[in-house]
Amino acid sequence: MARRRRRSRSSGFTTSPFAFSVFAFCVMVVLAVGLLASVVEAVGRVAPAVLTGIGALVLLTVVLGAYSVVRIQRRKRLRIRTLGELLALTPAQFEQAIAGLLHDTGYRSVRRVGRAGDLAADIVCKDARGRSVVVQCKRYAPGTKIGSPDVQTFIGMVTVHHRADYGIFATTSEFSAPAIALAKRHGVRLLDGSQLSRMVTAVGDGHSSGDPQAELEPV
Helix, strand or coil: CCCCCCCCCCCCCCCCHHHHHHHHHHHHHHHHHHHHHHHHHHHCCCCHHHHHHHHHHHHHHHHHHHHHHHHHHHCCCCCCCCHHHHHCCCHHHHHHHHHHHHHHCCCEEEEECCCCCCCCCCEEEECCCCCEEEEEEECCCCCCEECHHHHHHHHHHHHHHCCCCEEEEEECCEECHHHHHHHHHCCCEEECHHHHHHHHHHHHCCCCCCCCCCCCCCC
16 A cells, blocks of 8 residues: 655744745835934934935835835746646646746746747746757646647747747647657657656655656657
8 A cells, every 4th residue: 555645734834935025025125214214313414415315225125125026926836736736727827837847847947928829839948958948738638649740730830930949748638659759759858647747746745856857758
C-alpha cells in the first residue's frame, strides 16, 4: 500500500508575499513622512527648495512602493496541486497554470500571450540556456489523443512564424504515437497529462529537480 504523505499544518499566523509587501509599503510611507516631519521640526523655517526636495523624495518613495505592490499582485500565479484541478480550469486559467509551472521549473521571462489569433503561441519564455520557447496549451479530457496534424501545425508556427528555438506542446490528455515521433524529429518537447501530474505534484511538494527539461519528452 502506498504511503500517504502527511502535511504539517502550522498553527501560527502566516502572511502571503502580497500582504507582506503591502505592510512594507505602509512602513516606508510612515518612515518617509516621519523623516519629513523631523527635518521640518529640527530646521524650523527651511528654504522652499529644500522643502520641495524632501516632498519630492517622499512622493517618489510612495510611487515606487505602489509600483512594487502592483507588480507583485500581477505576478501572483495560479497554484495547482493535481491534474484534476488542471482539468477544472478555464482555457485561460490553464495557460496561466502552465506558465507558473514552467517558471517554477526553471524557465525565465515567462509570459502568457494566448488570445484569438495567437498563431499557436499561448506562452512565450526562455529556457535555462537562454533559448526562445513557444508553448501551446490544450486542456482536453483524459483519453483524448492529440494527433500528428495538430503537432505538425504547431511545428510550422514555431519555426516559420515565431522563429523560436523550439516549442513545447502541453496537454492534459495524450499524444498519439505518430505525433510523438513527429515531435522528436522536429525538436518539439511534449507534456502530456501524466507528466503534468508528476510535475505539479513535485512543485507543490517542493521537490522540483530544478532541471527545466527533466519531465519533457527528449528530442
